[in-house]
Amino acid sequence: MTIRIGTRDSELAMWQATTVQSLLQDLGHEVVLHPVKSQGDLNLTEPLYEMGITGIFTKTLDVALVKGEIDIAVHSLKDVPTQLPKGMVQAAVLPRHSHKDILVYKKSFNPDEDMTIATGSLRRKAQWLNSFSAHKVVDLRGNVNTRLAKLASNEDWDAAIFAKAGLDRIGLLGKLKSNYGFEYTDLDSFIPAPAQGVMMVAAMGEHKELLNVLSKINDFDAQVCTTIERTFLRTLEGGCTAPIGAIAIHKENEVDFKACLSGLDGKQHLVVNKKWRCPKSSVTSSQKDKILDQAILFAENCAKELLKNGGKDLMAEIKRELD
Numbered sequence: 001m002t003i004r005i006g007t008r009d010s011e012l013a014m015w016q017a018t019t020v021q022s023l024l025q026d027l028g029h030e031v032v033l034h035p036v037k038s039q040g041d042l043n044l045t046e047p048l049y050e051m052g053i054t055g056i057f058t059k060t061l062d063v064a065l066v067k068g069e070i071d072i073a074v075h076s077l078k079d080v081p082t083q084l085p086k087g088m089v090q091a092a093v094l095p096r097h098s099h100k101d102i103l104v105y106k107k108s109f110n111p112d113e114d115m116t117i118a119t120g121s122l123r124r125k126a127q128w129l130n131s132f133s134a135h136k137v138v139d140l141r142g143n144v145n146t147r148l149a150k151l152a153s154n155e156d157w158d159a160a161i162f163a164k165a166g167l168d169r170i171g172l173l174g175k176l177k178s179n180y181g182f183e184y185t186d187l188d189s190f191i192p193a194p195a196q197g198v199m200m201v202a203a204m205g206e207h208k209e210l211l212n213v214l215s216k217i218n219d220f221d222a223q224v225c226t227t228i229e230r231t232f233l234r235t236l237e238g239g240c241t242a243p244i245g246a247i248a249i250h251k252e253n254e255v256d257f258k259a260c261l262s263g264l265d266g267k268q269h270l271v272v273n274k275k276w277r278c279p280k281s282s283v284t285s286s287q288k289d290k291i292l293d294q295a296i297l298f299a300e301n302c303a304k305e306l307l308k309n310g311g312k313d314l315m316a317e318i319k320r321e322l323d
Protein backbone atom coordinates (compact mmCIF):
# COMPACT_ATOMS: atom_id res chain seq x y z
CA MET A 1 0.00 0.00 0.00
CA THR A 2 1.41 3.35 -1.06
CA ILE A 3 0.11 6.15 1.17
CA ARG A 4 -0.63 9.45 -0.59
CA ILE A 5 -0.35 12.51 1.65
CA GLY A 6 -2.03 15.66 0.38
CA THR A 7 -0.04 18.86 0.79
CA ARG A 8 -0.65 22.53 0.28
CA ASP A 9 2.24 24.73 -0.73
CA SER A 10 2.87 26.89 2.35
CA GLU A 11 6.15 26.16 4.11
CA LEU A 12 4.35 25.13 7.32
CA ALA A 13 1.97 22.80 5.45
CA MET A 14 4.92 21.21 3.59
CA TRP A 15 6.86 20.74 6.82
CA GLN A 16 3.89 19.07 8.48
CA ALA A 17 3.28 16.72 5.55
CA THR A 18 6.93 15.68 5.23
CA THR A 19 7.13 15.08 8.99
CA VAL A 20 4.25 12.60 8.79
CA GLN A 21 5.78 11.12 5.63
CA SER A 22 9.03 10.29 7.40
CA LEU A 23 7.27 8.88 10.48
CA LEU A 24 5.38 6.47 8.22
CA GLN A 25 8.47 5.66 6.16
CA ASP A 26 10.26 4.77 9.40
CA LEU A 27 7.52 2.18 9.95
CA GLY A 28 8.37 0.70 6.54
CA HIS A 29 5.61 2.19 4.41
CA GLU A 30 5.84 3.72 0.98
CA VAL A 31 4.62 7.30 1.22
CA VAL A 32 4.31 9.94 -1.51
CA LEU A 33 3.43 13.61 -1.30
CA HIS A 34 0.58 14.70 -3.54
CA PRO A 35 0.37 18.49 -4.05
CA VAL A 36 -3.20 19.75 -3.86
CA LYS A 37 -3.93 23.09 -5.49
CA SER A 38 -5.59 25.62 -3.29
CA GLN A 39 -9.07 26.56 -4.39
CA GLY A 40 -8.24 30.07 -3.32
CA ASP A 41 -10.56 32.12 -1.22
CA LEU A 42 -13.69 30.90 -2.98
CA ASN A 43 -16.70 30.80 -0.75
CA LEU A 44 -17.93 27.38 0.21
CA THR A 45 -20.34 26.08 -2.38
CA GLU A 46 -23.49 24.19 -1.44
CA PRO A 47 -22.20 20.62 -2.10
CA LEU A 48 -19.11 21.24 0.04
CA TYR A 49 -21.30 22.46 2.83
CA GLU A 50 -23.50 19.39 2.47
CA MET A 51 -20.44 17.16 2.78
CA GLY A 52 -19.74 18.91 6.06
CA ILE A 53 -16.59 20.60 4.70
CA THR A 54 -16.50 23.95 6.50
CA GLY A 55 -12.95 24.79 7.61
CA ILE A 56 -11.35 27.66 5.73
CA PHE A 57 -7.81 26.35 6.32
CA THR A 58 -8.60 22.69 5.84
CA LYS A 59 -11.15 22.52 3.02
CA THR A 60 -8.67 22.17 0.13
CA LEU A 61 -7.23 18.95 1.50
CA ASP A 62 -10.57 17.71 2.84
CA VAL A 63 -12.11 17.89 -0.64
CA ALA A 64 -9.22 15.84 -2.09
CA LEU A 65 -9.57 13.33 0.75
CA VAL A 66 -13.33 12.89 0.35
CA LYS A 67 -12.85 12.46 -3.44
CA GLY A 68 -10.19 9.78 -2.83
CA GLU A 69 -7.41 11.73 -4.58
CA ILE A 70 -5.29 11.40 -1.45
CA ASP A 71 -5.28 8.91 1.44
CA ILE A 72 -4.42 11.24 4.29
CA ALA A 73 -4.38 14.94 5.06
CA VAL A 74 -2.16 16.54 7.69
CA HIS A 75 -3.65 19.52 9.49
CA SER A 76 -2.85 21.80 12.41
CA LEU A 77 -5.56 20.49 14.71
CA LYS A 78 -6.49 23.98 15.87
CA ASP A 79 -7.60 24.79 12.29
CA VAL A 80 -9.87 21.74 12.08
CA PRO A 81 -13.59 22.35 12.77
CA THR A 82 -14.83 20.32 15.75
CA GLN A 83 -17.30 18.56 13.44
CA LEU A 84 -15.33 16.57 10.85
CA PRO A 85 -16.67 16.12 7.29
CA LYS A 86 -18.88 13.08 6.68
CA GLY A 87 -16.94 9.82 6.75
CA MET A 88 -13.68 11.45 7.84
CA VAL A 89 -11.95 10.52 11.08
CA GLN A 90 -9.07 11.77 13.19
CA ALA A 91 -6.66 8.90 12.58
CA ALA A 92 -3.75 10.20 14.66
CA VAL A 93 -2.42 13.19 16.55
CA LEU A 94 1.29 13.76 17.00
CA PRO A 95 3.04 14.73 20.26
CA ARG A 96 2.43 18.36 21.04
CA HIS A 97 4.96 21.05 20.20
CA SER A 98 4.80 24.31 22.16
CA HIS A 99 1.24 25.37 22.91
CA LYS A 100 2.29 28.97 23.50
CA ASP A 101 1.47 32.21 21.78
CA ILE A 102 4.41 34.58 21.35
CA LEU A 103 4.70 38.29 20.74
CA VAL A 104 7.07 39.06 17.87
CA TYR A 105 8.17 42.68 18.17
CA LYS A 106 10.46 45.20 16.56
CA LYS A 107 11.87 47.57 19.17
CA SER A 108 12.22 47.01 22.88
CA PHE A 109 8.79 46.21 24.14
CA ASN A 110 7.16 48.67 26.55
CA PRO A 111 3.46 48.00 27.07
CA ASP A 112 3.02 51.33 28.90
CA GLU A 113 3.50 53.13 25.58
CA ASP A 114 0.96 53.25 22.78
CA MET A 115 1.43 50.15 20.70
CA THR A 116 -0.11 48.74 17.55
CA ILE A 117 -0.39 44.96 17.59
CA ALA A 118 -1.27 42.95 14.48
CA THR A 119 -3.29 39.72 14.58
CA GLY A 120 -6.15 38.19 12.63
CA SER A 121 -7.33 36.12 15.58
CA LEU A 122 -10.34 37.24 17.65
CA ARG A 123 -8.99 35.28 20.61
CA ARG A 124 -5.57 36.95 20.50
CA LYS A 125 -7.08 40.39 20.02
CA ALA A 126 -9.45 39.96 22.97
CA GLN A 127 -6.78 38.59 25.29
CA TRP A 128 -4.34 41.34 24.34
CA LEU A 129 -6.91 44.08 24.92
CA ASN A 130 -7.86 42.47 28.23
CA SER A 131 -4.31 43.24 29.44
CA PHE A 132 -3.61 46.42 27.43
CA SER A 133 -6.90 48.12 26.69
CA ALA A 134 -5.25 51.31 25.38
CA HIS A 135 -3.41 49.53 22.56
CA LYS A 136 -4.60 49.36 18.99
CA VAL A 137 -5.08 45.89 17.48
CA VAL A 138 -5.10 45.66 13.67
CA ASP A 139 -5.96 42.76 11.35
CA LEU A 140 -3.18 40.57 9.95
CA ARG A 141 -3.78 37.51 7.80
CA GLY A 142 -1.93 35.10 5.57
CA ASN A 143 0.45 32.24 6.18
CA VAL A 144 3.25 32.58 8.73
CA ASN A 145 5.85 33.86 6.23
CA THR A 146 3.42 36.39 4.75
CA ARG A 147 2.52 37.68 8.19
CA LEU A 148 6.17 38.18 9.15
CA ALA A 149 6.83 40.04 5.89
CA LYS A 150 3.80 42.28 6.44
CA LEU A 151 4.97 43.09 9.98
CA ALA A 152 8.41 43.98 8.62
CA SER A 153 7.07 46.27 5.91
CA ASN A 154 4.45 48.15 7.93
CA GLU A 155 6.09 50.97 9.85
CA ASP A 156 2.99 51.67 11.94
CA TRP A 157 2.94 48.21 13.47
CA ASP A 158 5.01 47.41 16.56
CA ALA A 159 4.38 43.71 16.99
CA ALA A 160 2.34 40.68 15.96
CA ILE A 161 1.20 37.52 17.73
CA PHE A 162 2.08 34.02 16.47
CA ALA A 163 1.88 30.42 17.58
CA LYS A 164 5.38 29.50 18.77
CA ALA A 165 4.98 26.00 17.26
CA GLY A 166 4.42 27.29 13.72
CA LEU A 167 7.58 29.41 13.69
CA ASP A 168 9.61 26.71 15.40
CA ARG A 169 8.56 23.97 12.95
CA ILE A 170 9.89 25.84 9.94
CA GLY A 171 13.06 26.95 11.75
CA LEU A 172 12.15 30.63 11.89
CA LEU A 173 12.03 31.05 15.68
CA GLY A 174 15.82 31.17 15.93
CA LYS A 175 16.11 33.37 12.83
CA LEU A 176 13.70 36.18 13.70
CA LYS A 177 16.62 38.42 14.64
CA SER A 178 18.90 37.67 11.69
CA ASN A 179 16.16 37.54 9.03
CA TYR A 180 13.97 40.40 10.20
CA GLY A 181 15.62 42.12 13.18
CA PHE A 182 12.71 40.98 15.36
CA GLU A 183 12.71 39.81 19.00
CA TYR A 184 10.10 37.61 20.64
CA THR A 185 8.71 36.87 24.06
CA ASP A 186 6.43 34.07 25.30
CA LEU A 187 2.94 35.23 26.22
CA ASP A 188 2.69 33.00 29.29
CA SER A 189 -0.53 34.53 30.55
CA PHE A 190 -2.31 33.85 27.24
CA ILE A 191 -4.62 30.85 26.98
CA PRO A 192 -3.91 29.33 23.54
CA ALA A 193 -6.41 28.17 20.93
CA PRO A 194 -7.78 24.68 21.60
CA ALA A 195 -5.26 22.14 20.20
CA GLN A 196 -2.63 24.77 19.37
CA GLY A 197 0.74 23.11 18.68
CA VAL A 198 -0.76 19.72 17.76
CA MET A 199 -0.81 18.21 14.26
CA MET A 200 -3.46 15.71 13.24
CA VAL A 201 -3.78 13.16 10.47
CA ALA A 202 -7.20 12.84 8.85
CA ALA A 203 -8.31 9.81 6.83
CA MET A 204 -11.56 8.23 5.67
CA GLY A 205 -13.16 5.94 8.24
CA GLU A 206 -13.64 3.01 5.87
CA HIS A 207 -9.88 2.56 5.24
CA LYS A 208 -9.42 0.17 8.17
CA GLU A 209 -5.96 -1.04 7.15
CA LEU A 210 -4.69 2.52 6.82
CA LEU A 211 -6.26 3.52 10.15
CA ASN A 212 -4.42 0.66 11.80
CA VAL A 213 -1.11 1.94 10.40
CA LEU A 214 -1.84 5.51 11.49
CA SER A 215 -2.79 4.44 15.02
CA LYS A 216 0.89 3.56 15.48
CA ILE A 217 1.96 7.20 15.25
CA ASN A 218 -0.82 8.45 17.54
CA ASP A 219 0.25 10.11 20.79
CA PHE A 220 -2.33 9.20 23.42
CA ASP A 221 -1.38 12.01 25.78
CA ALA A 222 -1.86 14.64 23.08
CA GLN A 223 -5.12 12.91 22.13
CA VAL A 224 -6.47 13.15 25.69
CA CYS A 225 -5.48 16.81 26.10
CA THR A 226 -6.83 17.93 22.73
CA THR A 227 -10.03 15.91 23.24
CA ILE A 228 -10.63 17.94 26.39
CA GLU A 229 -9.81 21.25 24.68
CA ARG A 230 -11.90 20.58 21.58
CA THR A 231 -14.84 19.17 23.51
CA PHE A 232 -14.85 22.34 25.60
CA LEU A 233 -14.83 24.37 22.37
CA ARG A 234 -17.59 22.30 20.74
CA THR A 235 -19.82 22.54 23.82
CA LEU A 236 -19.44 26.31 24.05
CA GLU A 237 -19.39 27.47 20.47
CA GLY A 238 -22.60 26.44 18.79
CA GLY A 239 -21.16 27.12 15.35
CA CYS A 240 -19.80 30.57 16.11
CA THR A 241 -16.13 31.58 16.06
CA ALA A 242 -15.95 33.21 19.48
CA PRO A 243 -12.69 34.13 21.25
CA ILE A 244 -12.17 30.86 23.10
CA GLY A 245 -8.92 29.58 24.58
CA ALA A 246 -8.30 26.15 26.13
CA ILE A 247 -5.23 24.29 27.28
CA ALA A 248 -4.92 20.93 29.05
CA ILE A 249 -1.54 19.92 30.42
CA HIS A 250 -0.94 16.39 31.69
CA LYS A 251 1.38 16.39 34.71
CA GLU A 252 1.98 13.27 36.81
CA ASN A 253 -1.47 11.73 37.28
CA GLU A 254 -3.40 14.92 36.81
CA VAL A 255 -4.55 17.06 33.93
CA ASP A 256 -4.50 20.80 34.57
CA PHE A 257 -7.15 22.44 32.40
CA LYS A 258 -7.53 26.14 31.85
CA ALA A 259 -9.97 27.77 29.45
CA CYS A 260 -11.51 31.12 28.72
CA LEU A 261 -14.21 32.94 26.81
CA SER A 262 -13.60 36.63 26.13
CA GLY A 263 -15.78 39.45 24.89
CA LEU A 264 -14.63 40.80 21.51
CA ASP A 265 -13.20 43.98 23.09
CA GLY A 266 -11.48 41.96 25.83
CA LYS A 267 -13.30 43.71 28.65
CA GLN A 268 -15.10 40.58 29.76
CA HIS A 269 -12.88 37.57 30.29
CA LEU A 270 -14.39 34.43 31.85
CA VAL A 271 -11.96 31.74 32.98
CA VAL A 272 -12.31 28.16 34.23
CA ASN A 273 -9.40 26.34 35.81
CA LYS A 274 -9.88 22.74 36.94
CA LYS A 275 -7.78 19.70 37.64
CA TRP A 276 -8.76 16.20 36.57
CA ARG A 277 -7.21 12.92 37.75
CA CYS A 278 -5.92 10.81 34.89
CA PRO A 279 -3.19 8.13 34.86
CA LYS A 280 -0.08 9.02 32.91
CA SER A 281 1.56 5.60 32.79
CA SER A 282 0.90 3.21 29.91
CA VAL A 283 -2.65 1.97 29.69
CA THR A 284 -4.41 -0.78 27.70
CA SER A 285 -6.61 0.06 24.75
CA SER A 286 -9.87 -0.52 26.63
CA GLN A 287 -8.56 1.74 29.42
CA LYS A 288 -7.78 4.33 26.76
CA ASP A 289 -11.34 4.36 25.47
CA LYS A 290 -12.61 4.81 29.01
CA ILE A 291 -10.20 7.69 29.67
CA LEU A 292 -11.32 9.42 26.47
CA ASP A 293 -15.00 9.04 27.43
CA GLN A 294 -14.27 10.53 30.85
CA ALA A 295 -12.22 13.32 29.27
CA ILE A 296 -15.26 14.29 27.20
CA LEU A 297 -17.51 14.38 30.28
CA PHE A 298 -14.97 16.46 32.19
CA ALA A 299 -14.67 18.99 29.36
CA GLU A 300 -18.45 19.21 28.89
CA ASN A 301 -18.85 19.93 32.58
CA CYS A 302 -16.21 22.68 32.45
CA ALA A 303 -18.03 24.27 29.50
CA LYS A 304 -21.42 24.00 31.22
CA GLU A 305 -20.01 25.61 34.34
CA LEU A 306 -18.64 28.52 32.33
CA LEU A 307 -21.93 28.88 30.43
CA LYS A 308 -23.78 29.04 33.75
CA ASN A 309 -21.39 31.63 35.21
CA GLY A 310 -22.00 34.33 32.63
CA GLY A 311 -20.83 32.44 29.53
CA LYS A 312 -24.31 32.02 28.07
CA ASP A 313 -24.99 35.75 28.06
CA LEU A 314 -21.52 36.55 26.77
CA MET A 315 -21.88 33.99 23.93
CA ALA A 316 -25.19 35.59 22.93
CA GLU A 317 -23.59 39.04 22.95
CA ILE A 318 -20.65 37.83 20.80
CA LYS A 319 -23.02 36.21 18.28
CA ARG A 320 -24.99 39.45 17.98
CA GLU A 321 -21.80 41.44 17.40
CA LEU A 322 -20.40 39.01 14.79
CA ASP A 323 -23.60 38.84 12.74
Ligand SMILES: NCc1[nH]cc(CCC(=O)O)c1CC(=O)O
Residues within 6 Å of the ligand: 057, 076, 077, 078, 079, 144, 161, 162, 163, 165, 166, 167, 195, 196, 197, 198, 199
Ligand atom coordinates in the same frame (compact mmCIF):
# COMPACT_ATOMS: atom_id res chain seq x y z
N1 LIG B 1 -4.26 29.61 11.81
C1 LIG B 1 -2.95 29.46 11.28
C2 LIG B 1 -2.14 28.47 12.04
N2 LIG B 1 -2.55 27.20 12.18
C3 LIG B 1 -1.63 26.54 12.94
C4 LIG B 1 -0.62 27.42 13.25
C5 LIG B 1 0.57 27.13 14.05
C6 LIG B 1 0.80 25.72 14.43
C7 LIG B 1 -0.12 25.15 15.47
O1 LIG B 1 -0.73 25.88 16.27
O2 LIG B 1 -0.20 23.92 15.53
C8 LIG B 1 -0.92 28.64 12.67
C9 LIG B 1 -0.12 29.87 12.72
C10 LIG B 1 -0.37 30.78 13.90
O3 LIG B 1 -1.40 30.66 14.59
O4 LIG B 1 0.48 31.66 14.15
